[in-house]
């Protein structure tokens with residue numbers, strides 16, 4: 585396991601220290617990080633190819649993923665924010681948390697969504713900078729990918745929503761640099777509440793690493809989020 589991580593660190597150049605002088609060009613802004621890169625191991629590539637094959641008939645769709653929010657995302661959430669200019673400023677500087685670490689050392693993942701079955705699958709290779717217990721992934725890193733995949737499933741089936749409740753059972757530790765599959769599904773909808781659950785399994789599906797249930801709440805267009813407030817508030821402004 586540790587040898588596998590060391591090989592990965594060499595491939596990505598992470599052992600040579602951080603890259604300097606990276607320009608904030610439009611090339612960086614528009615890189616789709618859900619596509620294979622040299623840090624992906626064989627298992628990750630195999631699963632990616634399998635899901636790309638499933639996507640050929642249109643039942644599954646690969647979900648592109650960027651570090652920086654594309655303009656359409658700002659358009660999607662604009663109605664919830666009274667100060668659209670401030671929102672644009674903040675979003676243009678912010679980075680998506682699971683994409684904020686260097687290539688190969690943190691969260692390497694790709695998601696696929698099935699609109700007919702209301703399911704989202706994430707193939708995830710957790711890198712060496714996500715260590716918790718020696719040789720294994722940190723629980724917070726697992727929770728991050730679970731929340732992100734559940735969130736994507738909720739948003740794609742129900743619209744803009746936030747995690748209100750998340751329960752995770754950690755059944756087995758996930759070896760660092762291994763590949764797991766997060767399988768999410770929308771269980772039911774009650775008003776603005778979306779109930780989404782998932783399990784995290786090994787590639788051969790034999791090992792159940794974690795399982796989770798969650799409640800996402802669709803944002804109420806009558807309420808506004810004020811990001812200027814010291815404790816940002818989300819309330820009815822009428």
Ligand SMILES: CCCCCCCC(=O)SCCNC(=O)CCNC(=O)[C@H](O)C(C)(C)COP(=O)(O)OP(=O)(O)OC[C@H]1O[C@@H](n2cnc3c(N)ncnc32)[C@H](O)[C@@H]1OP(=O)(O)O
Pocket residue numbers: 731732733734735736739746747748749775776777799801802803804807818
């Ligand atoms: C794009 C990539 C995907 C990324 C996914 C990542 C998702 C995230 O991590 S989001 C960040 C973490 N989450 C947050 O910060 C959310 C903080 N919480 C909030 O802002 C609010 O409480 C929010 C938006 C969840 C709900 O607020 P609001 O719309 O005012 O809800 P409210 O009107 O009180 O309640 C609506 C319903 O939800 C229920 N509800 C509210 N909070 C909860 C909760 N914590 N647990 C269970 N149910 C809840 C209420 O009981 C009510 O149910 P009913 O309609 O049956 O009476």
